[in-house]
Amino acid sequence: MAGKITVALAGNPNSGKTTVFNNLTGARQHVGNYPGVTVEKKTGRRVYAGYDINFVDLPGTYSLTAYSMEEMVARHFIIHEKPDIVVDIIDASNLERNLYLATQVMELRVPLILVFNMSDIARAQGIEFELDQLSELLGAPIIPMEAQRNKGTLELLDMIVALAGGEKKYQPVKVNYGREIEKEIERIIALIETHGAGREPCHPRWQALKLLEADRQALEHIDSQEIIDGVQKSIERLEKIFGDHPEIIISDKRYGFVSGAVQEAVRGTVQSRYTASDMVDAVVTNRFLGFPVFLGLMYLVFQLTFTMGEKPMFWIEDLFGWLSSQISLFWAAGSTSPLKSLLVDGIIGGVGGVIVFLPNILLLFLAIALLEDSGYMARAAFIMDRLMHKIGLHGKSFIPMLIGFGCSVPAIMATRMLENRRDRLTTMMVIPLMSCGARLPIYALIIPAFFPRAWHGPMLWIIYLIGIVLAIIAARVLRSTLFKGRSAPFVMELPPYRVPTIKGTLIHMWERGWLYLKKAGTVILGISIVLWALTSYPKKDIYEVDYAGQKNQAVADFYAGVEQLNAAFNLPSESDLLLKALGAEREAIEKQAQYYRHEDEYIAAEKEKDSLIAVLEQSEIGRVLSEFWEVRRGIVEARGAFEEAVAGGRLKPEATEYRVLKSNLNITLADIENHHPQIYHGVLTYLDKVRAPYDETLRSIYQRRQSEDMTNSVAGRIGHGLEPVIGLLGFDWRIGTALIGAFAAKEVFVAQMGIVFSVGETDTGSEALRIKLKRTYTPLVAFCIMLFMLISTPCLATVAVVRRESNSWKWAFFQLGGLTLMAYIITLLVYQSGRLLGIG
Amino acid sequence: MPLSMVNSGRKVRLLAVRAGRGLQARLAAMGLVPGAELEVIRNSHHGPFIVSVKDTRLVLGRGMAHKIEVE
Numbered sequence: 023m024a025g026k027i028t029v030a031l032a033g034n035p036n037s038g039k040t041t042v043f044n045n046l047t048g049a050r051q052h053v054g055n056y057p058g059v060t061v062e063k064k065t066g067r068r069v070y071a072g073y074d075i076n077f078v079d080l081p082g083t084y085s086l087t088a089y090s091m092e093e094m095v096a097r098h099f100i101i102h103e104k105p106d107i108v109v110d111i112i113d114a115s116n117l118e119r120n121l122y123l124a125t126q127v128m129e130l131r132v133p134l135i136l137v138f139n140m141s142d143i144a145r146a147q148g149i150e151f152e153l154d155q156l157s158e159l160l161g162a163p164i165i166p167m168e169a170q171r172n173k174g175t176l177e178l179l180d181m182i183v184a185l186a187g188g189e190k191k192y193q194p195v196k197v198n199y200g201r202e203i204e205k206e207i208e209r210i211i212a213l214i215e216t217h218g219a220g221r222e223p224c225h226p227r228w229q230a231l232k233l234l235e236a237d238r239q240a241l242e243h244i245d246s247q248e249i250i251d252g253v254q255k256s257i258e259r260l261e262k263i264f265g266d267h268p269e270i271i272i273s274d275k276r277y278g279f280v281s282g283a284v285q286e287a288v289r290g291t292v293q294s295r296y297t298a299s300d301m302v303d304a305v306v307t308n309r310f311l312g313f314p315v316f317l318g319l320m321y322l323v324f325q326l327t328f329t330m331g332e333k334p335m336f337w338i339e340d341l342f343g344w345l346s347s348q349i350s351l352f353w354a355a356g357s358t359s360p361l362k363s364l365l366v367d368g369i370i371g372g373v374g375g376v377i378v379f380l381p382n383i384l385l386l387f388l389a390i391a392l393l394e395d396s397g398y399m400a401r402a403a404f405i406m407d408r409l410m411h412k413i414g415l416h417g418k419s420f421i422p423m424l425i426g427f428g429c430s431v432p433a434i435m436a437t438r439m440l441e442n443r444r445d446r447l448t449t450m451m452v453i454p455l456m457s458c459g460a461r462l463p464i465y466a467l468i469i470p471a472f473f474p475r476a477w478h479g480p481m482l483w484i485i486y487l488i489g490i491v492l493a494i495i496a497a498r499v500l501r502s503t504l505f506k507g508r509s510a511p512f513v514m515e516l517p518p519y520r521v522p523t524i525k526g527t528l529i530h531m532w533e534r535g536w537l538y539l540k541k542a543g544t545v546i547l548g549i550s551i552v553l554w555a556l557t558s559y560p561k562k563d564i565y566e567v568d569y570a571g572q573k574n575q576a577v578a579d580f581y582a583g584v585e586q587l588n589a590a591f592n593l594p595s596e597s598d599l600l601l602k603a604l605g606a607e608r609e610a611i612e613k614q615a616q617y618y619r620h621e622d623e624y625i626a627a628e629k630e631k632d633s634l635i636a637v638l639e640q641s642e643i644g645r646v647l648s649e650f651w652e653v654r655r656g657i658v659e660a661r662g663a664f665e666e667a668v669a670g671g672r673l674k675p676e677a678t679e680y681r682v683l684k685s686n687l688n689i690t691l692a693d694i695e696n697h698h699p700q701i702y703h704g705v706l707t708y709l710d711k712v713r714a715p716y717d718e719t720l721r722s723i724y725q726r727r728q729s730e731d732m733t734n735s736v737a738g739r740i741g742h743g744l745e746p747v748i749g750l751l752g753f754d755w756r757i758g759t760a761l762i763g764a765f766a767a768k769e770v771f772v773a774q775m776g777i778v779f780s781v782g783e784t785d786t787g788s789e790a791l792r793i794k795l796k797r798t799y800t801p802l803v804a805f806c807i808m809l810f811m812l813i814s815t816p817c818l819a820t821v822a823v824v825r826r827e828s829n830s831w832k833w834a835f836f837q838l839g840g841l842t843l844m845a846y847i848i849t850l851l852v853y854q855s856g857r858l859l860g861i862g
Numbered sequence: 863m864p865l866s867m868v869n870s871g872r873k874v875r876l877l878a879v880r881a882g883r884g885l886q887a888r889l890a891a892m893g894l895v896p897g898a899e900l901e902v903i904r905n906s907h908h909g910p911f912i913v914s915v916k917d918t919r920l921v922l923g924r925g926m927a928h929k930i931e932v933e
Contacts, residue, residue: 085891089884119893119916236883266896267883273890274897294917300903303919309906404921408909416923417910511885512910512923513892 027075027186030099032127033111034120035082036397036517038139041169041526042111043079046179051529062438063095071183078105084119086126088239090441097239100130101224106186107133109178114138114166115147115295117288121280122273124160125197131225133185133192134162137178141166148290156287161195170523196227197279199272202263206234206256210249217246234260235269299518303401312405319398320424323389327382327428334381342374351621364554372550372766377539379429382459384535386425386432391530395522399439400514407512413494414501416512419449423493426456430820434827435534444505448497450824451837454816455493457486460768464811467772471792472804489812492844549818553766556737557774562730569727576719580608583712590704591646599638603647604708606634646701653698653705660690732778737762741778751810751849752803752857761810767817802856806849814845865911866927868902874932876900876915881929893918900932 031046033039044051047066064079080099081092088094100108108127112120127134138144138151157164163181167174184190198204210230219229222243232240233253244250260268294300305311346366353362393399399421407417418440426433433453440446469481584604588595610631614624639647664687667673673680695702732738741759748758756778763774779794795804815838816824825834868874876898879886893916894900903919904912911922922930 083891085887087884087887087891089888089891116917119918122891122893235887238884266878267886269883269887270890270896273887274895277895296914296917296919299919303903303912307904307912400921404910404912407921407923411909411923417921511881511926512921513889513926514921515892516912516919516921518919 025073025186027073027107027182028078028103028105029075029107029109029182030078030080030103030105031109031111032080032096032100032123033082034084034113034123036515037082037111037113037120038169039079039082039111040530041523042109042137042139042167042175042178043077044526044529045169045172045175046077051533068179070179073183073186075179075182078103083123085123086130087235088237091443092441094239100127100132101222105132107135107182109135109137109182110162111137111139111169114141114144114151115149117144117149117284118277118280121160121284122276124162125276125279128161128194128197129225129228129231131194131228134194135178135181135185136160136162136164137174138164138166139169141174142168142171143295147295150289152287152289156283159195159283159286161193163190170520197276199231199275202260203234203268203271203275206260206268207231209256210234210253213246213249213252217248220244220246220249231272235272236267237269295518299397302519303516306398306401307404312401316402316405319393319402323386323393326389327386331382331385335378338374338378338380342370342378345374346370360558363558364551367558368551368554369547372554373543373547380535380539382428383432384531386428387531387534388527390421390425390436391527392522394439395520395527395530397517397519400516403514404516413497415445415448415497418514419445422449423453423456426453426458428459430454430456430458430816431823432534434820434823437827444501444507447828447833448500448505450828450833451500451840452493452496454820454837454841455489455496455813457489457812458768460817461811463769463772464764465808467775467791468795468804468808471795472799472801485808485812488809492813492848496844549766553737553763556740556762557732557735559735562734565727565730567726567730569723572723573720576716576723577608579719580712580716581605583716584708587704587708587712590707591650591701593643593646597643599641599643599647600650603635603638603650606631649698649701650705653694653701654709656694657691657705657709660687660694663687729778732759738778750853751846752799752806752853753810754798756798757807761815764811765815765818767819768811771811802853802861805856806853809852810845810849812845813848814842816841863932864928865900865902865913865922865930865932866905866924868905868932870902870905873899873901877931877933879930881926892920894920894930 031039031043043066047068051064051066066077068075078099080096083093083096086093086097110124110127124136153164165174165178165181167178185192207227207230210233211226214226214229220243229240234256236257257268264271306315349365350362353359402421403417406420410417410420422433422436425436430453434450437446437449440449465482465485469478473481581601584601587600588597593599610627613627638644664683667683668680737759740762741755744758745755759778760771760774764771776791779791821834821838824837825831876894876896878896879889879894898915901914903914910924911927913920913922
């Protein structure tokens with residue numbers, strides 16, 4: 023290998039820098055943060071002509087002042103990391119503005135290559151470049167490029183290697199700032215040479231210029247008072263001559279230098295690159311049409327995210343289901359091994375529950391990447407600016423807040439588009455108040471249980487509205503206290519619309535998706551294990567209730583019930599045919615419950631039962647058995663089909679469709695009755711009076727035992743311990759326990775309530791849980807639960823992502839504490855005043 | 863007069879930006895230097911502005927537009 027080269031990519035935002043970077047490095051990219059700041063740092067490698075080239079994508083900037091974080095990062099990198107070459111990506115269709123940055127890079131005296139990106143667009147506009155002449159005037163080689171078509175990449179690589187290998191010499195030119203300024207520059211250079219360059223030594227001419235521009239950072243790095251005084255005198259002299267700050271004159275001279283070069287070497291009647299773009303904007307940023315177009319697009323984004331994501335979500339769920347059953351196979355049947363429980367319930371349950379959202383996240387980021395890369399995002403910020411202004415933020419903050427209705431995690435990641443740290447932190451802090459998708463199951467459980475039908479919609483709307491109002495208030499308060507200070511003045515480029523490239527969009531999407539996956543693999547994995555342990559330990563050895571005895575009683579009742587069926591089947595009263603057959607079936611089911619379908623034990627139990635029943639069917643009166651199976655299958659299937667058709671209770675009995683389905687069911691049943699009049703009623707009695715109560719009792723025993731385990735576990739004890747505090751909100755220990763689960767992920771609340779109320783597996787459609795809730799709590803408490811869940815404790819994933827994005831635990835904990843406190847106070851006020859008023 | 867008073871479609875020349883030095887430099891980097899030709903693309907008298915300068919469309923907050931002196 024001939025050597026290593028570090029190349030920094032600089033350029034204006036919207037100059038196509040990222041596309042060039044993607045072309046240069048392909049998928050060999052690494053995304054991280056610059057140390058100490060939230061600016062994203064992308065690096066990528068490419069081996070070319072025997073060189074190992076490391077590319078660093080600097081943040082897009084308009085200049086190298088100390089105005090924004092991005093500019094400081096870009097500048098710091100060039101000065102301190104000393105890249106071998108800087109490549110400045112220039113939008114060739116907008117030369118003058120883009121070359122302004124190049125003049126400043128030149129002054130840092132780092133070998134520079136100019137890439138004229140979008141040369142095709144420039145040519146289409148009628149611009150012609152005299153590249154050799156222009157290159158001489160600007161003192162840097164120029165590579166024409168069409169990054170969207172990956173043209174010019176190799177030429178750029180050749181130039182990089184030629185410059186690095188010394189085959190080509192870098193011959194910089196100087197921008198002449200005029201006699202007066204040049205004189206002061208010389209004075210300051212002389213001062214620097216005598217008194218030392220301070221803590222940021224770099225090219226003296228650059229340093230002198232920055233000092234003249236009264237650049238905050240350049241001044242900070244000077245130790246010598248002599249230099250500072252000298253610079254102050256120079257500035258005063260220049261202000262007297264020009265009647266304006268030197269930095270204005272200096273930037274004017276830079277534009278002068280650029281436009282001089284452009285006039286020399288660029289020909290053509292220039293058409294605006296905005297002609298087509300302006301036509302789109304006439305609609306999209308229109309005073310009346312802009313807002314509806316915006317809302318329509320946002321609706322599409324959500325639609326895309328949540329409907330298209332549904333299928334893949336099921337696949338991932340299935341995958342994890344399959345995974346846990348495969349892992350379970352390693353243990354003996356019915357094993358209560360803690361390792362199995364940890365792997366299946368703790369890790370797969372916890373991490374799987376987060377990865378399930380990956381399709382949503384990827385689609386959301388795909389949509390955002392499309393909106394960003396096409397140029398629409400800047401228009402959306404323009405449209406929302408007026409509204410957002412009222413809460414002390416500006417237009418760009420709206421986009422992350424909107425994403426927050428889907429999920430806080432990508433929303434907080436999306437705050438990266440805000441330049442100002444105060445704006446960014448304020449937005450980050452209030453995002454969890456946008457009620458995210460994971461909280462919807464909680465509302466869906468509670469609202470129907472406590473509020474009349476007509477109130478369902480309005481209630482949900484009220485909850486969301488409360489979140490929005492609180493976010494507005496919180497943003498205003500934060501903006502006028504902690505994050506005081508003017509928000510970054512709203513200046514933003516509206517780039518011409520562009521068709522995004524597939525490669526660029528996919529890379530964009532994947533970068534963020536990968537971050538999400540990494541988080542699931544680290545933080546969430548750890549937390550899942552902790553929560554699993556909290557809800558599973560300590561185990562109970564002796565239960566307060568004799569569950570085994572209760573189960574034996576249920577089995578005895580089952581057999582007693584079967585014995586009494588003989589008459590209904592015209593069997594002699596002492597016959598044990600049914601008892602033997604149904605008993606064999608019951609035993610097989612009980613055994614099989616501990617195995618999976620493909621395990622040997624499962625199959626063995628099935629065979630044993632079948633052979634036993636086959637023998638019984640051979641007997642004299644055995645024919646009745648075959649008829650029994652047939653009738654039972656008929657009834658069960660007809661009922662199952664009906665249940666499925668009414669969608670598990672979603673279709674109301676009043677509905678016409680329901681009545682049609684019901685009468686179909688009755689016809690089918692009557693048909694079965696006609697064919698088997700002797701035994702039909704016997705089978706019905708078995709199903710409804712013997713089998714159903716037996717199943718119900720077993721389920722109840724299982725759930726009560728689980729609930730007792732839960733009470734005894736650490737989480738249950740914490741719930742009890744919390745009671746004095748949350749009791750003031752009307753919450754009992756059960757809600758307390760569920761709150762701990764909800765901290766891991768909001769939707770866990772529902773499952774956790776299911777466990778403590780011992781109704782077992784719960785989903786939002788669970789009527790059983792609703793009935794129990796209704797018996798236990800008042801509507802006021804129910805409302806308080808929703809209120810608390812809306813405001814309090816952002817989930818763990820949010821805490822982790824805020825920590826990452828704000829680069830400090832401080833803000834993560836501030837948000838966690840602040841929101842929880844706010845939730846407590848508001849819920850307390852609502853509950854206590856509700857009680858005083860006699861509601862609930 | 864301040865830029866905020868200029869109606870859509872009018873072309874003006876920038877005289878000065880009355881803002882802190884950092885912001886002045888920032889705006890200069892985006893093309894807003896004294897002497898630059900500006901065209902107001904959209905001024906709806908509430909909310910932000912769209913102007914065209916050096917063949918670039920810029921969105922300026924209303925507060926920003928008050929601080930830009932043009933003729």
